[in-house]
Amino acid sequence: MVPRIKYLHLLSYALLCLLSILPWTRSELFTAIAEVEHLLETHQRIIDNLDHYIKAEENRILILKKHLNHYKKEQEKAMEDIPNYLGNPINAFTLIKRLTTDLDAIESSIKSGTEYIKNVTSFQNEVKYPSEEDLSGAAHALIRLQETYRLNAKDLADGILNGIVYSLDGCMHADTFFSTPMTTSDCFELAKALYSDKDYKNALPWLLETLRKFKEKDEIYQFDEVDILEYIGFSHYLLGNVRDALKWTKKLLEIDPNHSRAKGNIPYFEKMIKEEEAKIKKRQRGETLEDENTTNSSEDDNYQKDHMRYESLCRGEMELPPDYSKTLFCRYMTENHPFLKLAPIKMEYVYRQPDVIVFHEVLSDSEIEFIKAKSLPRFKRAVVHDPKTGNLVPAQYRISKSAWLRDEESPLIAAVSRRVADFTGLSMYSAEDLQVVNYGIGGHYAPHYDFALKSEHAFDGFEGNRIATVLFYMSEVAQGGATVFMRLGISVFPKKGAALFWMNLHPSGAGDVSTRHAACPVLRGSKWVCNKWIHQGGQEFLKPCNLNYQDEEYLHKIPKAISKTSR
Secondary structure: OOOHHHHHHHHHHHHHHHHHOOOOOOOOHHHOHHHHHHHHHHHHHHHHHHHHHHHHHHHHHHHHHHHHHHHHHHHHHHHHOHHHHHOOHHHHHHHHHHOOHHHHHHHHHOHHHHHHHHHHHOOOOOOOOOOHHHHHHHHHHHHHHHHHOOOOHHHHHOOOEOOEEEOOOOOEEOOOOOOOOOOHHHHHHHHHHHHHOOOHHHHHHHHHHHHHHHOOOOOOOOOOHHHHHHHHHHHHHHOOOHHHHHHHHHHHHHHOOOOHHHHHHHHHHHHHHHHHHHHHHHHHOOOOOOOOOOOOOHHHHHHHHHHHHHHHHHOOOEEOOHHHHOOOOEEEEOOOOOHHHHOOEEEEEEEOOOOEEEEEOOOOHHHHHHHHHHHHHHOEEOOEEOOOOOOEEOOOOEOEEEEEEOHHHOHHHHHHHHHHHHHHOOOOOOOOOEEEEEEOOOOOEEEEOOOOOOOOOOOOOOOOOEEEEEEEEOOOOOEEOOEEEOOOOEEEOOOOOOEEEEEOEOOOOOEOHHHOEEEOOEEEOOOEEEEEEEEOOOOOOOOOOOOOOOOHHHHHOOOOOEEHHHO
16 A cells, blocks of 8 residues: 555655646746646646546556455465465465566566665565566476366366365365455466466467456456467467367467457468468379488387376375285384383384385374474475486476485484484494475476486495385375385385385395386475485394395285276
């Protein structure tokens, strides 16, 4: 809100600017009434210009009030239950969007007011503004969720996640709408972010959603229907669909017949269609074209199949054959350490040979809160080992933030390490520090090995390769976020306080390629984990090696998971 005095100053300044552009003459008007009559024309021009200025100001204030009311409404919702609000990726995306592109629009509307806000908040260290990179990252996170979990763009735009509507209490509602739907400008900003990153395939459905919502006329826009249609038409062209590009460009010209780019694109698209028709006729006659693509796509096909299996596991659509499932069991662990005879640990086999085990209730709520509080101030973007250099670098296939906690920092952290030694039977002599991870919007870690391949130099500074992994789950996840093993065909969904354990190496020291795994995107909620990577150093007498290296016969013994939908 602009203070009244400041508003009057602005109005006076505007009036002076208007008067300064009028064609004044220094003649002595008072000497003849005929001359004074011309002043009425000047008077009317001032009235018209001032009236136009006031209407523009009123419209500007109206837009600001709409922004303010929307901000207040969302802030109230968020403060009712912050984890549940931000655990919704749609809410997280629109929050970033409000603090980037929306804030830029407000700043252009009332620059002095926004500069005042930024100047005040800049002195407060806790105030942060997201960047354009954050907006792009949030946009791609939504698309990752959309693709992995087969979400409909219309449902997402209406605030529905995987067919479920959430209220702020975190409960699921199938018949009542509680989530805040995305606005037209939210959809348009998402589409533009994808378009700018040349992801035209995923930008197109969101442009169509923008057009659908635009026709509802529920908000004041910084763009018009012509802008949307131009993006739609050119997206079709960039995807190689020239016929649809032509169709949408003609729709644009119906609204704006003088649109210069559209008028220029029409003959170009028509020419391309004729050339494509000529190629089709040549193929029908059996003629070979010079530009025909004859490359072998078998490698792409294998990648596609592997990726489809990964996504199916993330959705929980695969399960082990019944004959194999019968061999899995739960029991109380009492060995490895005398203390376990007094306080046995619940363990569950989710796979055998290689053994993948869930240890239940091995981390208490108070320990979890301590670890989270200790790691938060140190959080940095999670990195991966560059296989060529061995250096730690950020990567798009790992979206999370992490921190490292040493045993020497706290008796509690040291106790967690001792507990890992107790239930794994392994030495912590060469184990890495405890890594704490919180996944971001649609956070994930693409399929990978925890061990280093022979050609890599990831662990040159450690005593041997990573022999085992212990992954603690420190939160429940409402939807998504499973740990999946592609070759084994198993999905393990987070359970607070539990730990997932597996060996990365064969007794020979060779990497077990069947342990390739991934962290699926978090669809709803905040996923917290911490992990302990254990190296070979110190395990010589606990896990003695042999000369039996992995062969293809071993891989053929792995039972194939079956699709739940195919049964």
